[in-house]
Amino acid sequence: MALTLTPNFNEVGKTYFNAYSPGDDFYELLINTHRDLSDEQSEQVNARLILILANHIGDIATLRDALQLAREGV
Amino acid sequence: MLKTYTYPRFEVKPAPEIASGRTLKVPVVVVGAGPVGLGMALDLQLQGLPVLVLDDDDSVSIGSRGVCYAKRALEVLDRYGIGKQVCEKGVSWNVGRTFFREQEVYNFNLVPEADHHRPGMVNLQQYYLEEYLVTKAQQTPNIELRWKNKVVSVTHGDATVTLRVETPDGIYSVETDWLIVADGARSPIRHMMGLEIEGKIFKDRFLIADVVMKADFPAERWFWFDPPFHPNQSVLLHKQADQVFRIDFQLGWDADPDEEKKPEKVIPRIKAMLGAFDGRDREFELEWVSVYTFQCRRMGSFRHGRVLFVGDAAHQVSPFGARGANSGLQDADNLGWKLKLVMAGKSPSTLLDSYSEERVFAADENLLNSTRSTDFITPKSKASKAFRNAVLGLARDHAFARALVNSGRLSVPAFLTTSSHNTPDSEPFAGRMVPGAPMDDAPVIERDPKGKTSGWLLDKVGNQFVALYFTNDPATLDAATIDALSNLSWGGIPVQPLLVSPKPGTAIGGIPTIEDMKGIVAQRYDARPGTVYLLRPDQHVAARWRRLDAAKVQAAVAKASGNA
Numbered sequence: 254m255a256l257t258l259t260p261n262f263n264e265v266g267k268t269y270f271n272a273y274s275p276g277d278d279f280y281e282l283l284i285n286t287h288r289d290l291s292d293e294q295s296e297q298v299n300a301r302l303i304l305i306l307a308n309h310i311g312d313i314a315t316l317r318d319a320l321q322l323a324r325e326g327v
Numbered sequence: 328m329l330k331t332y333t334y335p336r337f338e339v340k341p342a343p344e345i346a347s348g349r350t351l352k353v354p355v356v357v358v359g360a361g362p363v364g365l366g367m368a369l370d371l372q373l374q375g376l377p378v379l380v381l382d383d384d385d386s387v388s389i390g391s392r393g394v395c396y397a398k399r400a401l402e403v404l405d406r407y408g409i410g411k412q413v414c415e416k417g418v419s420w421n422v423g424r425t426f427f428r429e430q431e432v433y434n435f436n437l438v439p440e441a442d443h444h445r446p447g448m449v450n451l452q453q454y455y456l457e458e459y460l461v462t463k464a465q466q467t468p469n470i471e472l473r474w475k476n477k478v479v480s481v482t483h484g485d486a487t488v489t490l491r492v493e494t495p496d497g498i499y500s501v502e503t504d505w506l507i508v509a510d511g512a513r514s515p516i517r518h519m520m521g522l523e524i525e526g527k528i529f530k531d532r533f534l535i536a537d538v539v540m541k542a543d544f545p546a547e548r549w550f551w552f553d554p555p556f557h558p559n560q561s562v563l564l565h566k567q568a569d570q571v572f573r574i575d576f577q578l579g580w581d582a583d584p585d586e587e588k589k590p591e592k593v594i595p596r597i598k599a600m601l602g603a604f605d606g607r608d609r610e611f612e613l614e615w616v617s618v619y620t621f622q623c624r625r626m627g628s629f630r631h632g633r634v635l636f637v638g639d640a641a642h643q644v645s646p647f648g649a650r651g652a653n654s655g656l657q658d659a660d661n662l663g664w665k666l667k668l669v670m671a672g673k674s675p676s677t678l679l680d681s682y683s684e685e686r687v688f689a690a691d692e693n694l695l696n697s698t699r700s701t702d703f704i705t706p707k708s709k710a711s712k713a714f715r716n717a718v719l720g721l722a723r724d725h726a727f728a729r730a731l732v733n734s735g736r737l738s739v740p741a742f743l744t745t746s747s748h749n750t751p752d753s754e755p756f757a758g759r760m761v762p763g764a765p766m767d768d769a770p771v772i773e774r775d776p777k778g779k780t781s782g783w784l785l786d787k788v789g790n791q792f793v794a795l796y797f798t799n800d801p802a803t804l805d806a807a808t809i810d811a812l813s814n815l816s817w818g819g820i821p822v823q824p825l826l827v828s829p830k831p832g833t834a835i836g837g838i839p840t841i842e843d844m845k846g847i848v849a850q851r852y853d854a855r856p857g858t859v860y861l862l863r864p865d866q867h868v869a870a871r872w873r874r875l876d877a878a879k880v881q882a883a884v885a886k887a888s889g890n891a
Contacts, residue, residue: 258727261727270739270759271736273730273733276727277733277736279731280714287708295709
């Protein structure tokens with residue numbers, strides 16, 4: 254499974270009239286998840302989120318590409 | 328400071344009611360002669376209603392303030408007769424660029440699609456827009472503008488609303504059937520009526536400066552996150568008319584607004600910014616400086632009996648996205664025809680609740696988008712900032728991250744898909760023109776007996792209900808179809824039929840034809856021969872069908888007009 258790097262957010266049953274809407278829906282969820290957390294708690298949430306999503310993706314080759322990409326340029 | 332603009336002073340005349348002691352009785356009063364109040368007055372006069380406009384000042388907006396007028400607002404201004412003037416004087420632009428530190432990470436084009444009359448955005452100082460609106464209103468016998476007329480009390484009775492109005496020459500009373508409140512974000516009338524407006528104050532301050540300079544910057548919106556010349560904050564650059572540039576610096580909550588407005592403080596900031604382009608020293612002069620904060624909030628309902636709130640008086644958003652004046656003009660667009668139907672006794676007054684229903688829906692969309700932009704531009708926690716910077720860092724190379732960069736989602740009209748006044752589709756259609764959609768424009772040719780005129784679809788519809796009937800050839804329409812199209816009016820509410828055809832053809836049975844020479848209307852509306860669209864006076868889709876059934880069209884008119 255190749256890494257998807259084009260916009261890929263969507264929600265079943267929703268009609269979008271602007272291309273940015275699904276991405277903004279996700280980003281708002283992400284930021285709201287962190288609302289009122291301490292910096293330490295936020296770090297923990299992020300770590301757990303990565304683990305949960307990594308297991309969901311499952312394919313190690315894809316994850317290897319993603320991990321490498323994330324590390325580049327930091 | 329330099330002056331590229333001379334503020335007009337409008338003539339203040341003593342109100343005759345001061346000497347006579349009589350109460351002035353009028354059907355509609357609009358309070359506030361800003362872009363939204365003036366737009367409202369023009370909309371109502373297009374509906375044939377006389378309007379009294381009261382304003383506590385005698386000039387236009389001081390400083391450029393509202394700058395960006397979006398495609399839909401320009402289309403509404405076209406209906407009011409000043410769209411062309413605004414577009415000619417203003418600076419049209421479609422491209423926005425976003426920079427993170429030194430690098431451009433993302434750019435967008437507001438109108439990636441050709442064949443629209445109006446551009447994505449026009450930048451124009453608010454005072455020009457107001458001046459054009461005032462001039463238009465002054466040319467209209469049905470509109471009376473009274474300057475330096477300040478409403479000091481409002482009494483809301485069962486059948487009328489009574490205003491006390493203070494002027495330089497004395498006080499008088501006005502009794503009106505309907506009051507439209509367009510008196511801005513601080514809305515004195517909202518306060519007088521003790522009505523709440525709820526939402527969030529954002530703890531941030533922004534410096535805006537209008538700068539006059541000869542610079543060959545392209546007509547684009549440039550937005551910087553964390554630039555070297557203004558670290559950790561954002562900066563926005565817009566080009567306006569007359570070589571005036573708008574620069575917006577984020578300052579942070581702790582900045583002292585009085586201190587920051589001083590030229591000795593502002594000028595070095597601008598110099599540092601201009602120098603960052605190519606190191607050149609550019610000459611410029613300050614024209615106007617202001618420091619602002621903003622709130623994101625709206626009233627629970629925009630209708631309170633005989634009082635209707637429009638524009639900033641009803642809802643306020645952050646400036647990121649140009650959703651203030653643009654959404655206010657769409658309030659006027661939505662309200663004018665409804666008030667007319669109610670006043671003419673053709674619709675129950677509950678139709679005005681649909682104004683609130685539909686514009687609250689639009690306001691919530693504007694609030695959502697502007698709050699999201701604000702959260703991205705000014706992250707409120709360490710985690711939030713880390714995500715923001717990660718998005719910006721990835722954006723240069725990866726499309727998915729570019730889609731997440733949010734430096735303001737620029738004003739687009741709401742699709743009123745949840746409105747209870749739409750008639751839902753009963754047959755499948757593709758595309759965006761769903762019931763509740765603001766109409767997409769398209770190039771057309773209209774032929775009349777004198778010859779042909781090329782034009783735009785949106786110029787052919789509006790101010791009344793219209794039924795578009797798509798056909799391959801107007802000459803082949805049978806008598807039954809022509810008869811049905813000629814008799815779509817319902818309950819005294821006229822419905823103008825219009826044929827849309829790729830073929831030139833003379834009008835049949837008095838029904839005008841618009842020629843869809845490139846087939847773009849049919850394409851954008853997913854139309855086939857026999858397709859019918861019912862359009863509202865505010866250029867929104869009310870209903871559509873694959874074949875003409877006059878009873879169905881009439882039922883949809885009844886629904887859209889609040890009669891069913």
